[in-house]
Amino acid sequence: MITLAICSALVAQDPAFAASEADAYTLEYLKTPDGCVLEVGGMDLLSDGRLVVSTRRGQVWIVEDPLGDDFENAKVTLFHEGLWEGLGLDVKDDEIHVIQRGEISKLLDTDGDGRCDVIETVASDWGVSGHYHEFAFGLPRDSKGNWWMGLNVSFGDPEWWHGRSTVPYRGWVLRVSPDGTVTPWASGVRSPNGVAVDSQDRVFVTDNQGDWVASSPIYHIQKDGFYGHPKSLNWTEDYRSTGKLAHDEIPPARAATGRTTPAIWIPYQWSRSTGNLLEDRSGGAFGLEDGQFVVAELTNGMILRAGFEEVQGQLQGWIAPLRQEIGSVNRVLQAPDGTVFCGLTNRGWGGRAPADGLVRVRRTAAEAMDLAGMTLLDLDEETESFGFEIAFTHPVHGDWEPSADRVKMISYDYDYWWEYGSPERHVTELELSDVQLSEDRTRLVVRSFDIFPATCVRITMDGIQSGSGAPLLHPEVAYTINQLPSGALTNAYVSKVVPPPPSRGEADAGVLRLSWGDALGQFEATGWELVDASLDPEDKKRFKTGVGNGALVNAGPDATDLVTRGSFGDAHVHVEFMLPEDSASGVELGNLGRLNLFPDPEVCGSFQGNGVAVGPAAEAFGEAGEWYPLDVYYRAATDESPGFLDRVELNGVTVIEGLEVPNAGKGRAPIRFIGSRGAVAVRNIQVKPLDRPADAGEWEFLDAGASWDDWELVGDCNFELENEELIGKGALGWLWAPVDDLGDVTVRARVKVNANGAGALIVRAADGDDGVEGYEVRVNASFPDDVMTGSIRAGEVSESLGTLLIAADTWADLEVDVRDGEGGTTVTVRLNGVLVNQMVHAEGFEPGGLALRCDHDGTVFKIQNIRVRR
Amino acid sequence: MTLQRLLLAAGAASVLVAFATPEGPATPAPLKTPDGLDAKALYMEHCASCHGETGDGKGNEELERPARSFLLGGYSYGNTQNAVRRSVIHGIPGTPMPAFGATLGADEINAVADYVISLGPPGTIVQPGESVLVVEDRPMVVKGMMPAHEQGAFREPRSLVVGFPNGTTFQFRAEDSRLLTVRQGEFLDRRDWGGRGGAELQPLGSLTWKASRASRDFTEFSDAKTGKGLRRKVKRTEIKGDDVWIHFDLIDGAGDRFGGGQEFLSFLMVNDVPVPMRAILGSGEGRAIALSELPGKKSRASNSIDVTTTPNGLVACALDDAPNMRIYLHAPAWTPSLAAAFDASLQKKD
Structure with missing residues (x-):
């Protein structure tokens, strides 16, 4: 306490030393005129000193005199909008x-009125599918005039954040020559928001944590390097020549030895969404040594500093915070006088406020006790250990002596897998073999026997002050060790290939996701709403609901049960539920009986029906207001077999197992989520039918392998036959099957489509004015046009499904039944054996053929086992 | 800017000569009443004959289609102040509503617009939202993703959308410079920066023309030697005065550049009503190119102009002296008034 008081007094007496980041770096915020929202995406300076700013909103603004005395009131004018x-x-x-x-694009003002008149396309040779995540980032230029840019992957299923690369060159870093020639340079990036070229023409790219990207890295980009995100490999020669597509969840062959490792991994605690970076070339005017880097960070709203060094041919380095509490910093730009402009935007993702604007950051005249640099030391023969030297801007206070109590070093690494990000793994506090200050007290050496390559370390220094008592502004620094300075080179990576987590894609096979997308579309119910719900703290017997899509709640008056549109036989039902106090709900499992869901651990999970009543074998329910998963596996009674409740898992605990229900009614029936007896919230309702649809009748198999020459292709798509599987790839086109005269008919096929792809199966197909017409049944898992798998269209009439019943890249059994009747032709669609859609077409099409359609570029539509029953 | 620049580029000077006609009647001088504007008097003078003295749409003039009633407050192309002003200034294409931009002063136009709005119920006029792109005094060129323009079509990620102050919007696909739609009214709602981004641009105008399936796949130019189509890829747009120029590369089937050219977007004033006009000039730059055949009814309009009336509402003109140029007029038929306006446009100086 006494020491602290003395220190404070010393700092107070010595105003030339910074007591905080705010004393060392000033922040000035530009006031923007009405209608000007600077969500900054790019910045650069004109030769007359004006600052040009491009934004997420597609505008370009010009800031007059950005280095002038009154930055806050600098004049801002719109140069262009419409990008x-x-x-x-x-x-x-x-x-x-x-x-x-x-x-x-090059933007020119040819008539000198301050507005852009001419837009020239300099380069555009890459793909855009239209997915929201397909950002394009840039735009630094090297000494030869080449621009450097990065392209995001898009997303898809089974998890929404799973990267995709459906068009070239998603997930790549590209070089663009002055003449506009685009050269794919390096692959494997995910969301390369920051691209920079330093004074040595080295290209650096920051990436954002996500699938295959453990934390936010800084890559040193090398020709043909592969940085880890597999989807980009689709556009490598190796994959293109063989038609291979990168797997969602299995690491590619290059993962083990063919990755180029990041130069720096930024700890997640410092950066969750990294922006761009710049090499400081201001000769110390910004408080950094020349050659160190300033790194932008959105979510935590700060700038960081980084330094690189080459160790056994491998670039690696250190990173630490520099100035925090700025706002969502997406872009940094340095002026010749050292000033750093921070362009803010949170890209709509959330980040530290303010979420937009322009900030001028300047180093004050105050001295700062801060990090000056860090280097990895070679093996010390005396201690037989590797170590680090951390340099400070000023000598450390004479009272501070280095010790293992005051200097901590941890090491860690990451998992390389398809999950979103990775926790720090193998976190170990390292025993220090040596810790000492240099004679001039400006350098701290820390050594340990346990410093290994392919790890990161973080060093924390406690209580360091300057001679005058000013605190060390940044007492924590992280270093990425790709290689040690001597000894054998390692081929290991900081983010290590690990067994992938259980595949969610496989788990989705056969599943109908009843509450995804149009959440009520596959139910008969009144009084249910899609909202966000939580327990009302004022009255725990009810929910507080708000706008959102977190839950289906029986909030309306006179709410009925929530009843599935389709009927089920044997099934695995998954649902997550939440109950308020004193409520009562349950799930009617077809004709089997009811599983009770009460906010009472002794009762929740009990079963009753058809003369059978059993309590839960264990108490699995916790509290009202919490969400609990429920998984029920049951079999419907048939002529041959009674009904069975095979297993009930509540919150991961098996509460019922192997229960026979002898008197259960036979046959398929809807599943009913009880909503008439009290408030209940449910979400993520998935049913996986476990029985096979009836196969009666004579089926005609369309063996494409035997009759391939008779299949006819029309339009711009391509269909291939591979292992008895038809694979259609966009753009729009049709494949005619060699059958005709389909009148009253049932057609079955196994189908699957990739994320954002779409296709259709067309029954009673015939040539029409606008391509092939007939009863079209759409196969679309995620292309956002609200015409999802199972939707029916007949010319101008359609019955669309908005529910995302089938995940992308997941096989589904599709059945289309077409039958003429008195009121017209009835078209019935079943998915995985369950009726999901039906339409009566009054006009009725004449008997026709069978065609498969590929809808658009980027589609991969697969079809197996096509058969018809007339 | 006029067609002349393109004609000169096409080496079609003789067309200019052939069409040289005496100057038309002088435009009447704008009526100037800077002070004490009587909005009602202006309305009675210029509008009431068609729209009725009370704004009920029942004027004395006999029209092909009835004039709009203002009493309910719905305007053809949007309920914003700008939209009403724009209709007064530029007229409404395809209707008898003429343009008053040349006959009324700015103050008078504002006064008339305000008076028209006052005839409707309160609350008729809305402010454009924060995300709405408004075309003000000159054309606006916008890039982004447009939604599918009809059932069965697909969304267009690389769209080029050009809006004019008169409320006409042209939507192109940038990869092949194909015109997909023409709309009339407010311009675009740009929400692709909202939330996480990526939304489609929302066109706000009413569709007045759309490409047929055949014309979507149509290629204007072909390699004269092989007959193979050449794709027009947009490489530059230019706002030049009231007009917009689109420069393109001609790309062959292998993806290589074969030549280039320009498309010029403007309007012909036909009886004071603007008719969208697009003139497209290509060049093989040393290699011969040809104009692809257009479906439709062909006729010889004069001793140097061929006219094709297409099934989807276009009149396409080809000039003998400019074999690599085609001019599209968005009109259903080649009428004497259209011919006269076209003729005048060919002569008009920059």
Whole structure:
């Protein structure tokens, strides 16, 4: 306490030393005029000193005199609007170049009125499917005039954040020559928001944590390097020549030895969404040594500093916070005087406020006790250990002596897998073999026997002050060790290939996701709403609901039960539920009986029906207001067999197992979520039918292998036959099957489509004005046009499904039944044996053929086992 | 900017000569009443004959289609102040509503627009939302993803959308410079920056023309030697005065550049009503290119112009002296008034 008091007094007496980051770096926020929202995506300076800013909103603004005395009131004018985002900007020979989603454009003001008149497309040779996550980032230029840019992967299923690369060159870093020639340079990036070129023409790219990306890394980009995200490999020669597509969940062959490791892994606690970076070339005017980097960070709203060094041919380095509490910093740009402009945007993801704007950050005249650098030391023969030297801007206070109590070093690594990010793994506090200050007290050496390559370390220094008592502003620093300075080179990675987590894609096979997308579309019910729900703290017997899509709640007056549209026989039912106090609900399992869901651990999970009543074998329910998963496996009674409740798992605990229900009614029946006896919230309702649909009748198999020459292709798609599987790839086109005269008919096939792809099966197909017409049944898991798998269209009439019943890349059994009757032709669609859609077409199409349709570019539509029953 | 620039580029000077006609009647001088504007008097003078003295749409003039009633407050192309002003200034294509931009001063136009709005119920006028792109005094060029323009079509990620102050919007696909739609009214709602981003641009105008399936796949130019189609890929847009120029590369089937050219977007004023006009000039830059055949009714309009009336509401003109140029007029038929306006446009100086 006494020491602290003395220190405070010393700092107070010595105003030339910074007591905090705020004393060392000032922040000035530009006031923007009405209608100007600077969600900054790119920045650069014109030769007359004006600052050009491009934004997420597709505008380009010009800030007058940004280095002037009154930055807050600097004049801002609109130069252009109408771009498709501007997430990178470069001023070359006083001409403004902006990277949009679809192109790099040069913007010219030819008549001198301060507004852009001419937009020239400089380069556009990459794909855009239209997915929201397909950002294009840039736009630094190297000494030869080449621009550098990065392209995001898009997303898809089974998890929404699973990366995709459905068009070239998603997940790549590209070099764009001055003449606009685009060269795919390096692959394996996920969301490369920051691209930089340093004074040695080294290209650096930051990435954002996600699938295959453990935390936010900084890559040193090398020609043909592969940085780890597999989907980009689809566009490598190896994959293209063989038609291979990268797997969602299995690491590619290159994962083990063919990855290029990041130079720096930024700890998640410091960066969750990394922006761009710049090499400080201001000769110390910003408080950094030349050659160190400033790194932008959105979520935590700060800038960091980083330093690189080459160790046994491998670039690696250190990173630490520099100035925090700025706002969602997406872009940094340094002016010649050392000033750093921070461009803010949270890209709609959330980040530290403010979420937009322009900030001028300047180093004050105050001295700062801060990190000056860090280097990895070679093996010390005396202690036989590797170590680090951390340099400070000023000598450490004479009272501070280094010790293992005051200096902590942990090491850790990461998992390389398809899960979103990775926790720090193998976190170990390292025993220090040596810790000492240099004679001039400006350098701290820390050594340990346990410093290994392919790990990261984080060092925390406690209580360090300057001679005058000013605190060390940043007492924690992280270093990424790709290689040690001597000894054998390692081929291990900081993010290590580990057994992938259980495949969710496989788990989805056969599942009908009844509450995904249009959450009520597959139910008969009144009084149910899709809302966000939580227990009302004022009255725990009810829910507080708000706008959202977190839960289906029986909030309306006179709510009925929530009853599935389709009927089920044997099934695995998954649902998550939440109950308020004193409520009562349950699940009627077809004709089998009811599983009770009460907010009472002794009763929740009990079964009653058809003369059978059993309590739960264990108490698995906890409290009202919490969500609990329920998984029920049951079999419907048939002529041959009584009904069975095979297993009930409540919150992961088996509460009922192997229960026979002898008197259960036979046959298929809907599943009923009880909503008439009290408030209940349910979500993520999935039913996996476990029985096979009846196979009676004579089926005609369309063996494409035997009759391939008779199949006819029309339009711009391509269908291939591989292992008895038809694979259609976009754009729009049709494949005619060699059958005709389909009148009253049932058609079955196994189908699957990739994320954002779409296709259709067309029964009674015939040539129409606008391609092939007939009863079209859509196969679409995620392309956002609300016409999902199972939707029916007949010319101008349609019955669309908005429920995302089938996940992308997941096989489903599709059955289309077409039958003429008195009121017209009835078309019935079943998925995995369950009726999901039906339409009566009054006009009725004439008997016709059978066609498969590929809807658009990027589609991969697979079909197996096509058969018809007339 | 006029067609002349393109014609000169096409080496079609003789067309200019052939069409040289005496100057038309002088445009009447704008009526100037800077002070004490009587909005009602202006309305009675310029509008009431068609729209009725009370704004009920029952004027004395006999029209092909009845004039709009203002009493219920619905306007053809959007209930914003700008939309009403725009209709007064530019007229409404395809209707008898003429343009008053040349006959009324700005103050008078504002006064008339305000008076028209006052005839409707309160609350008729809305402010454009934060995300709405508004075309003000000159054309606006926008890039982004457009939704599918008809059932069965697909969304268009790389769209080029050009809006004009008169409320006309042209939607192109940038990869092949194909015009997909023409709309009339407010311009675009750009929400692709909202939330996580990526939404489609929402066109706000009413569809007045859309490409047929055949014309979507149609290629204007072909390699004269092989007959193979050449794709027009947009490489530059230019706002030049009131007009917009789209420069393109001609790309062959292998994806290589074969030549280039320009498309010029403007309007012909036909009886004071703007008719969208697009003139497209290609060049093989040393290699011969040809204009692809257009479906439709062909006729010889004069001794140097061939006219094709297509089934989907276009009149396409080809000039003898400019074999690599085609001019599209968004009109259903080649009428004498259209021919006269076209003729005048060919002569008009920059």
